[in-house]
Amino acid sequence: MQNKTHEGSCLCGAVQISIAGELPQPDACHCSQCRKQSGHYFASTDIPESALTIEGEDNICWYPSSEKVRRGFCRICGSTLFWDPIHHDKIAVAMGLFDGATETSLWSHIFVADKGDYYNIEDGVLQKDQ
Known part of the structure; x- marks a missing residue:
């Protein structure tokens, strides 16, 4: 069996990503910070950092949105890229970055009390207040 690779990029192509392996089912976060950053809600999949390859990393700008989390976006086009819990071995990758089929589906809506x-x-998908 071949190993899957999922590729994608920001709007301008300055940041390109490649993820080795299957994509875990994404969450859709409706918290006020995610809504403000993305313009609606933020759908992302949690990836082990070891599975993520980034080209154009110097084009990523990081915003420390709390003491525990930073948010990454393209410094050229402004595309939302990542939600990164500092000091963890995973990173949330924006679903909108992927080119082509992701072969996964949304599994939950989170922070719906803040939507x-x-x-x-x-859509009938699980909803969590937090």
């Missing part, structure tokens, strides 16, 4: 009032979540 915007302008939309409803009606």
Whole structure:
């Protein structure tokens, strides 16, 4: 069996990613910070850092959104890239970066108690207040 590789990039292509292996099912985070950064809610998949290869890493700008988390975006086009819990061996990769089929599906909505009032979540996927 061949090892899967999932590739993607930011809008301008200055940051390119490659992930070895299957993509875990993503979460959709509705917290106010994710909504402000992404413009709606942030769908991401948690990847072991060892499975992630980045080209154009010098084009990533990191914003420390708390003492425990930093958020990565492209310094050229502004695309949201990562949610990185500092001092952990995983990183959340934005689902919108991937080129082609991801062969996964959303498994939960998180921080739904903080979601915007302008939309409803009606896809039948698990919803968590936190």
